[in-house]
Amino acid sequence: MGRTLSIGDIHGGLKALKQLLHDKVKVTTEDTIIFLGDYVDGWSDSANVVSYLIELAKDFDCIFIRGNHDDLTHQYLKSGAITDRWVIHGGQSSIDGYAKLSSKEIQQHLLFFSAMQNYYIDDQNRLFVHAGFTNLHGPENEYYDTGFYWDRTLWEMAISLDPNIEKTSEFYPKRLQIFDEIFIGHTPVTRIGESLPVNKASIWNIDTGAAFKGSISALDINTKEVWQSDPVYTLYPNEDGRN
Template sequence: MSRYVIGDIHGCAKALRSMIEELSPTQNDELIFLGDYIDRGPDSRDVVDQLIELQSKCQVVALRGNHEWMLQSVVARGLDDAMWLRSGGKATITSYGGSIQKIPGDHLEFFDALLPHHQTEREIFVHAMYNPTCEVHEQDDELTYWAHLPTQLPAPHCTGRRVFVGHTPQPSGEVLRHTHLVCMDTYCFGGGYLSAMDLEMETILQVDRHGHVRRVPVERVMMLLRGCASWFRKGEADG
């Protein structure tokens, strides 16, 4: 069984298709998506189609991002659509044929089934941010969906679990990786990459918005991990 965590897609359907082809998941494999499947990129509808199809091929854990939160609030709760449209919603509406009324029922069911967070014995997965002093299910929606990572990164989570987030774009195109925190949003729609991390081996697969694959060399992964361990030890000493 292989397990992967995958960052923000934002309508980059070609990137997602190439990534799924490269990963070639089987029924026992698990893919954990951190949210923001829609908006900004060119084909949100195709992204959701792929994710729905993927659920029949492997184990899919799909979190809700703030962009899905906005779409659901407009469609189901009557929220004014101005903020959503300014935040990339126009691209999503275009991909659905120009109207939210054209969103298929199975897509609405997919959005409704999205999770606010996911936990294992060793990991926490949440779209945006976390409160290091409380359980993730106790924190408010502002942290779960909206808050970006601050320059001074949050402390390790009180449970000792490693936290995986998206939402805060990394303009470098590199996964932000520390021993207690990993940010998987590598800015695919803005010229970076869609990134997947093997949760056991810590190897990284990246695909650009045109579907071109980039593999991070193992040597670079090991160098990054050594740097993260050094940073964490220094933080403990300073604390």
């Protein structure tokens, strides 16, 4: 039996991703790899990360969740849509990276972006989503897809929750009662002074700040073993990333 691994935000850090998967995790074809989104926007290898993931999926069992930055880059590739806010928050690295790709390569990337999943639920009632969901009856009842890759309220609720409240209590948040575990990225745990994946209530946050001064992290979702790349910025010493 292989492992089931969940990978946090990457943000164009291809050097760190390769180091993590091949040198630290030593991933094999028996493993299942669930990527939690935000493959692009940050370091200079944004477009190259997508090319690498397309090739990786030919040999490995991969599930790709859609992140907010992936959606922004996808919209850019489809329509040329650019906003100042996106450019400031890492979009320039994707614009620059895609300027170097052929039209054939871009078409392959468009198919990759289109095929991403907003969320994934495994056979053990565990949810994998980039950011969160807001509907009290679960993600399949959500009115708008954007919440899956933009929402922060799920994580904010988890970190503010009284750790002594029982899951069976009528006051326990309904969204946290639906799944046995939830695995997310999107909000770096470095914002609360952490550098490793953080567990709050039933949520595991695996975004360890790769876009800034942190690492890319992998979590074995069964054993909870963690592997991390070197801090991504150390592998791109001549770049600013989103710092």
